[in-house]
Amino acid sequence: MSSSVNKIPRFRSVRRYGTLALAAAVLSAGLTALDAPATTAAQATANDSFARTTSNGWGTATSGGPYSTWHSSNTKMSVNNGQARITGLVAGGSSVATLKSVTSTDVAAQGDITFTKLPSSKTTVYAALEVRRQSDDSSYRGRIIGKTDSNATLQLSRTNKGKETHLGSFTLPFKVKTGEQVRLELKATGTTQVELSARAWVVGQKTPAWQLSKTDKSSDRIKASGNFGFWTFASGNNPGAVDLAVDNLSLAPAAASQPEVTAPETSKPEPITPPVINSSRGAGTLGSANYAVPSNAIYVASNVSGTQSGTKAAPLGSLQKAIDTSKNGQTIVLRGGTYHQSATVPYGKDNLTIQNYPGEKVWLDGxxxxxxxxxxxxxxxxxxxxxxxxxxxxxxxxxxxxxxxxxxxxxxxxxxxxxxxxxxxxxxxxxxxxxxxxxxxxxxxxxxxxxxxxxxxxxxALGQAMSIVGKNATVQGFGIRGYATAYDSERAALQMQNIGATVRNIQIIDNAMTGLAVQNNDSTIDNVTATGNGMLGISVNSAYNSAVTDTIASNNNVEKFKPQPVAGGIKVTRSRGMTLDNLEINRNTGMGLWLDESVYDFTVTNVQANNNTSVGIEAELSSKGIIANNEALNNKTGILLFDTGNVKIYNNNLGGNSLMGLQLSQDERRQSNKSFAGQDPRRPVPDSTVPWLTQNIEVANNIFDKSGSFQFYTLDKATGISADKMKITIKGNLFSARPTTSTATMVAWGGSDNKKLYRYESPSALSSAKNSTWKNHQTSTAKLIGSMSADRTQANSMATPLPTDVAKAIGSTAGKKVVGKH
The missing domain is CATH 2.60.40.1180 (Golgi alpha-mannosidase II)
Known part of the structure; x- marks a missing residue:
């Protein structure tokens, strides 16, 4: 194993609202989240977030081994600021980066491409994902052709020993723009005939269906497994050099598209239609998922007798037996029924997929x-x-x-x-x-x-549905319920412990402690429903470059544990590069969404966090984030930043909260002091990126109603940092009037004595006292958020134009002027 071993933080040594919790020494209790060992043999998957700096070449991928690079003279390949770089690509120049430790056949590849420098006119540049790349330079390419004077083009091609054959093209509905990120995806499956699909779109816009699909039946088709890489070329007619940046390269197994044929049902292929899931949030109706079934799938049924070989005609009766007999990269298919079983995917059993049979309802039931x-x-x-x-x-x-x-x-x-x-x-x-x-x-x-x-x-009668320790595992299309999970042993009904975990279209309900725990990097939680769990819906820990999207985590902590140290909807800890988008986190006893203990570089967008008994959305001991276009209504506090800095809080609806709409708080904890718990063990101490200081906060375009005691509140209660020194900006917001003391103070501004609050009850009073450029709007009477639509229309003209990063995160337009969630 890697020498970097992560511990699951079970609780924190903290001072919350003036009460000191347990000492940091007990932090060592916890489960081990496994890091992948260094890869020396060939592997079938790869991913790279480029979180490193190299001045010559692209170094070693996050997963997939070292890059072999080549480029034309005067061109430079490097890695910095979270992206791979190709700079000085002159007319007629090219470059290639290949992961030679990665060998695969049926794959789905992805990469994000930014054209960081394009000459002003008549420039054409090619950027391609390469799969099945051979030692003689043969490969399949899915490429985008960016032109400064016309729409971009998507192409599929095959190269044989350097000779390229055009297979098809598609005119994309956009032009490439300097600084705009484009995502490119390429899928290749099959050997008797090779099925190829590609698509490309501007990151932040809706993912399109496959835009270009071709079948290669020629004798020159590439049947052998091969390497994964990235290729670029600049047209010989370009007037100047081109620069590109590349990010989020990944390669994952893809199911072959040919139908399965299993005797005696030779005329009835497996369905391969896309999964039917809720178009917005949460898992689809159980039994509606319709995932493709590879020809070498292992079948399991809940009630079998006689011969059990794992075929469709003779399925196994045990999920664990299917796992034990599976080979890396196989798919295990559960036939409809209820499985009173527990299973473990051990370390070293990688790239498995466990899913329901198309259209059949499956429960794992404790x-x-x-x-x-x-x-x-x-x-x-x-x-x-x-x-x-x-x-x-x-x-x-x-x-x-x-x-x-x-x-x-x-x-x-x-x-x-x-x-x-x-x-x-x-x-x-x-x-x-x-x-x-x-x-x-x-x-x-x-x-x-x-x-x-x-x-x-x-x-x-059982404590856990599944514990998955193998890398790059996918579970999808079924339900998990009724497991008596114990905190110190099983921890969660479904526990994903290694890198590359994907949990998709899964219902996790009515389990004793935590529904789902994801505990390592490059993980995805998508269209999951976690409800009715005893302590917590979803736990995410030590998961760099991971995402929770289109998910419901509501009505959890039914056992009514204390809100701290952990209880509620979703808790994320010790993670970097976290995306949380389009979530429903309502009616939890305790916290709604809680980011805690050195979470860095996060986005919380398009979230509904309502009617939780504590805080709707909280970021604590964390840094660098966007909290935008969310709804936090009828909680105790809508949004709380606690010892957290460098955050943009834009376009949130904050109403009906019984104490505060938005709270900024600071106490004595500092990341550089090891006596306080919460440091990320994979980061240095001190870590300048996460100092645990509430500072550099932009508060813009939010709507605050009259509820509670304070619409906006900031105070350091321990170390005498005044709000003036926290570098806070408040502009473009819509506040409620405060005609009497029975409604919430507009802005409470903390002094330097850990106690005193300066109250500002109008935008003019605030700007006169703090910053004359701060322009905010206020209703004429005290109002609840449901009665503020006309005021919102008036306030839009005073809104702060959406910054590019915020607009991209919420799927809006940079520069747009609008107040509140939209």
Whole structure:
């Protein structure tokens, strides 16, 4: 294993609202998130975020080994500022970068290309992804041809020993622009005939369908597996040199598009239509997913007998057996049904996909039916119940750091359901009343307060659905429910521990502790629904360059753990390059969305975080982020930045929050002081990128209503940093009037004594006192956010034009002037 081993932070040594938590020494408790070992043998996948600096060549990819590079004279290849660079590409010049440690056949490749320097006119530049590249320079290319005087062109081609054959082209609906990032994707599958598809679009716009698809049946087709690379060429007629930047190169397995033929059903191919999922947020209806099934897939069924070989005609009965017999890169297909099973994908078993059979409903279910009930006084008892689970958190039974005394059995993972409804657990048989149950481990009994006659009664008997330690695993298209996850052991019903994890179109509901835990780099959570989980919907830790998109994490922490150190919808810790977009995080007991402990370079966009009992959206001990175009309504506090700096807070709707709309807070913690927990173990101490200082905050184009005590509030409560020194900008916002003290103060501005607040109740008072260039709008009367539409229209003219990075993050237009979420 790599020497860099990450620990899952279970809680923090913090001072929240003046209360000091536990000492940093206990941080060492936690699960291990595995880093991939250095790769020396050939591998089938690659990804590169270019988070390094090299002055000559492109160095070594995040995953995929070192680049072999070549370029024309006067051209330079380097890596800096998070991108690979090709500079000084003169007319007729070319360059190529190849990952020779990566060898694959059926693949999907991707890269983001920015033309950073284009001569003013009559310039043409070619940029291509190469797959199946051979030692004689044969390859397939998907390329974009950028021209300064016409729309860009997408092309597919094949080179054989350097001779290029054009296979097809498509005129793209845009021109390349200097500084604008374009995403290019190329897919190649098959050998008898090679199916090729390509598409390209401006990053930030909607992903199109495949724009160009061709089939290569020629005798010159490239059948052998090959390397992955990036190629460029500048037209010989260009008037000057061209510069390019490349980012987010990746290569992943792609399912071959030919139908599977399995005897005796030789005339019935597997469906290969795209998955049917919710077009906006959350998993689709269970059973609607329709993913392609490769010809070498391993089949599993929930109720089998006789020969079990793993074919479609003779599926295995055990998911674990399918995993054990699988080869790297295979797909495991679950036939419709309910699986009362647990499984582990071990370290070294890589690139597996586990999915439902097309159109069939699949549940992994931790519960089993309980039918042997006998009446005992006013209760019913089932004997012979031997399942037991730990109630320890950080090795302390019922740890009061987590457990609220009002809900003393929150840490007990036992669960019981009557007709699908979860009952409340009580301490003993004497406490059982209708709507509750108890477990007696000493006598192996379940005690139920409801008459089970003619009812379905199930109880949790397994602790975890899956723990996946292999790299680049994908799970998609099914549901997970009813697992009695214990905090100190299983941690989550679905646990993804290695790099490149993808969790797509999955329902994770009614599990005892955390629904989903993702614990390493380059991971994707997309169209997931996590609801009804005991402590937390989704946990993301140590996941550099990862994304959570189109996901629902609502109605979690049903066991009512304390909001701190961890409870609610989604918590992200110790991660860099995080994207959180188009999320629904509502009605959680505790936090909605919480970024904590050295999260760096994050975007939180298009999120609905409403009706959570604590904070809607919080960033703590973190730095460099965009929080834009979100809705945070009816929480205690809408948005909170705590010891967090370099954040742009744009176009959020903040209303109905009982305490504050937007809060900026600072305490005594500093990243350079190791006595405080929260440092990212993969980063140096001190780390200048994340100093844990609330500073450099832009607050623009937000809507604040009259609710709570403060619309905007900032104060250092511990170290005497005045708001004046925090470098805060407040402009283009729409505030509610405050005609009486019964409505929220417009702006509370902290002094340098850790206590004093200066109150400004109008935009003119604020600008006169702080900055004459700050222009904000205010309603004429105190209003709730639902009554501010006319005021919003008036305020748009005073809005701050959207910066390019904010516009790109929220999918809007740079320079647009608009107030609030749009």
């Amino acid at each position: 519960t089993k039916a309980v039918t042997n009930w006998k009446k005992s006084g006013s209760t019913w008892v089932a004997s012979g119940w031997t399942s037991s689970f730990s109630n320890k958190l950080l090795n302390v039974a019922n740890n009061t750091r987590f457990v609220d005394p009002k809900n003393p059995l929150a840490a007990h993972p036992d669960m019981l359901f009557v007709n699908g409804k979860q009952l409340k657990q009580v301490a003993n048989a004497a406490s059982v009343v209708p709507g509750t149950f108890a477990v007696n481990y000493a006598t192996d009994q379940l005690i139920l307060g409801d008459d089970p006659t003619n009812k379905s009664v199930t109880a949790s």
